Structures are given as structure tokens and as C-alpha cells.
Amino acid sequence: MAAYDLVVRNARIVTETGQTEGDIAVKDGVFVAVGGEVAGRGAREIDAGGRFALPGGVDSHCHIEQKSSMGVMCADDFYSGTVSAAFGGTTTIIPFAAQHRGMSLREVVKEYHAAAGPKAIIDYGFHLIVSDPTEHVLGQELPALIRDGYTSFKIYMTYDALKLSDYQILDVLALARREGALVMVHAENHDMIKWLAHHLVEQGYGAPKFHAVAHARVAEAEATHRAIALARLVDAPMLIVHMSEIEAIETVRQAQAKGLRIYAETCPQYVMLTADDLDKPGVEGAMWCCSPPPRDAAAQAAVWEALKDGTFQVFSSDHAPYQFNVGGKIPKGDKTTFKEMANGVPGVELRLPVLFSEGVQKGRITMQQFVALSATNHARLYGLYPQKGTIAVGSDADFAIWDADREVTVRWADLHDNVGYTPYEGRQLRGWPVTVVSRGRVIVEDGKLAAERGSGRFLACASPDSAKPRGEAVPELKGMSRFAAKPLF
Secondary structure: OOOEEEEEEEEEEEEOOEEEEEEEEEEOOEEEEEOEOOOOOEEEEEEOOOOEEEEOEEEEEEOOOOEOOOOOEOOOOHHHHHHHHHHOOEEEEEEEEEOOOOOOHHHHHHHHHHHHOOOOOOEEOOEEEOOOOOHHHHHHHHHHHHHOOOOEEEEEOOOOOOEOOHHHHHHHHHHHHHHOOEEEEEOOOHHHHHHHHHHHHHOOOOOOHHHHHHOOHHHHHHHHHHHHHHHHHHOOOEEEOOOOOHHHHHHHHHHHHOOOOEEEEEOOHHHHOOHHHHOOOOOHHHHHOOOOOOOOHHHHHHHHHHHHHOOOOEEOOOEOOOOOOOOOOOOOHHHOOOOOOOOOEOOOOOHHHHHHHHHHOOOOOOHHHHHHHHHHHHHHHOOOOOOOOOOOOOOEOOEEEEEEEEEEEOOHHHOOOOOOOOOOOOOEEEEEEEEEEEOOEEEEEOOEEOOOOOOOOEOOOOOHHHOOOOOOOOOOOOOOOOOOOOOOO
């Protein structure tokens, strides 16, 4: 009789703190032995052949089966979205349960569970999107949901249908401080963008490339500074999402140096794309439109430096999949202006290969930093560590075997999302996950899926201070401290 359900032999096992060589043993969905030689046999054995075994990715910023504020439904549901994630080496996602104005947060959560439960093939949690912080939402629904495991929520400083006033943001931040939750912020100055967009379109400049002009760098820089000031006022933790701009990055770095609990995130589009990618014939450039937009080579270099020096804690996909048609990206066909285009680019499957190829293989970050940015820090921020985000005895057996030398030319035809295109078409990447394991289940192998619809499990998130390392001590996330605090008043 086999001693283990799965044994992986001859692997180079990497965590955020180091690398070891040897075997991995899994039983009942968790790691029971890591490193060295495992004596017993497994019901299933895999020879890694000296390849890397890396923790399964945790993507804590993606939009799945979500309707945008403009009423456009994502191209990916919880089946295609999680399949695509799995093929890219990601074994946990945390998408959004999005409240639109007038909606009950509790009802929103029920709807997203009904959508995800029968379809997801990997494990998932939920952030909330709070766009209508009424007295009932702040006084009853949100505190109760935080205690039920929805410990993070996103707010917007832009978009007509989503943005909150500074007063409302302070209400949300104060609640998060009191309840031990984390607020994620889309930081762009709404009126700057609205003013620029109005005058551009009025003068006939409606092509996709002008999206990058309207979403000016200073709009991101100003809003980032203001968001941090609001968090500072109430001493609340905050994560600035999808950062792209040099001055904004420096503002975050300075806040962290002062000891403020400010965390930051960036995404593949900000290390692989530039504003020039939006300059295509007709409305074709809409396929590269996201907010904030990609910038230039200097901004890319600043993003890489922030990934290297710890200013950015997480590297997420911000997978926002809209098909290039009238029902998706371009609601008015070739008459669509940049103001009317659905914002966002797909990326859940390519997030890790991009970071590995452009980061590790080109010497910009180490393997340990790759693991932290792609998995461990996500799990820490959202209270899932050490269940997720590492390879350690007692943790869920989520990992991928990587072929570091595999060279891939990106083609949407080879991907598994339902978008119809990729903004990275034709790019050359080196390094790819060839076998992916979720809770001890081999779910991707030899380019084939081996997971059933609905086999993913919901994860209730905790406040990060409740996530304690198992076994050997692991350094805390840079700047991490207890989130919950005494009431302000």
C-alpha cells in the first residue's frame, strides 16, 4: 500500500526564503514531507528531473464573471477563468464580488458564490467592491462580511458609477481599521481624467491612443498621494493597486519609509507594454486599453526597481477580460471613442510566465522574490498564509513544476481564456509551468486539464495578523503589523 498520495522526486524546491533539493510527499491534500529523500512510495510518482517546484501562484487581483460599471460582462466565467489561471501555474485566485450602487453587499456575495461554486476548478476567495457605502452597508453588512472571511475590499477614486468621495473613503478606512480589514484603492484623479477626456474627444481625438493621454501620469500621482494622506489620517492599512507611474511609486516608497502601512501592487501590463501599443489603426488599440494605462520605458524601469526593492509586495494580473466586439471592448464598433471602451486587459494565464521570463531569467529579481511576489505575499496580505503561498509541511499541496528552459511564443490560440486575443501576442517567454498541482490533485499535465468543474473550494480570508508561520520562522511581509486597532472615537 502506498504511503503517500503523490510523491515528486528530484525537484529543486523554492520558497520565498531559499531553495532545497529533494522530494515532495503529499497526503490528503497537504504537504507531509519537503526536501531530502522520501523513503515511502506514492500512489502517483512524478520525476521532476531537476526542474523547479514552486508554490502555486496566488492571483489576488482578477475580475471573473463580473459586470463592469458600464454594464459589460467579463468574457471569462469561473470555469474558463480558473482553467486559464491553472494553466499559468496559479492555484488560488481572489476575484471581486462587485457591488453596484443600490445593491446589497450580502446579496452580491450570494450571487458570486452561486456563480463560482459549480464552475471553479481551483480554490478561490473573494474581495468586495464597495461603491455604495450607505449607513446600512457600513453599519451592518460590511462588518458582518469581514467576520465571515471577506477581509478586503476595493474602492475607486475614479469612474462615475464607482468613485467615492474623500469623506466616503475615510468612512471605509475607519471601518477597516476598526475591523482589521484591508482597503484596496484604484488611485486616479477622476476630474483630471474627465476634463482631459472631454476636451480630447471634443476636438476629435477619440482614438484608443488618447486613452493614455487622458489618464495622465499626474492623475495617478495626485490620487496616490491623496489616498495615502487619507489612510494616514485614520491610521489604516491600504493597498494601492495596479501601479504604473514613477512619481506615484516614489510616493509609496516614501510612505513606507515613514512606517505607514501602505502596500502596493503592479501587473504584467506595466512591465511588458507601453503607451505606444495603443497606437494602432482604427479602434484596434482598444485591445491594449487599461487603467491606469501602460506608460514608457522609464516607467517600466521604475516598476522593476520597485519589484526588486520591496516597494511592491504583490504582482497580480488584474485580469479584466473583454472580447473585442460590440458586446465587449468596443460597444459602438468602429465609432467607439476611448471614453466608451471597456477598460482592462487579460493576463491571468501569463502573469507568472511573464514575471519568470522578464524578471528571473533577465536577472531583475531572484527566484525567492518571484515566489514572494507571485504567491507568498498575496497569501500573507489576505490572511491565507501558511495554508497557501508556500511549500511547507502542513500547507495545502499547491505547486507547479517549472521548465525554466522552455521557450514559448505567446499565441492566444494556445491560451485557455475566453477573450479571443492577448495583448502579448508574439512575445517570446522563457520558462513555463508544465505540471500544476492543487491540493495534491494533478490538474494540469502535458498541456491537458485534469480537473472537474466545481472542484475548487471557497477560502474564507483572515486578517493578516492571524496568519502565523508553521515550523521554521519566516520573515514578516515588509511593513506588516497588526491591522486591527482601537476605535478612533
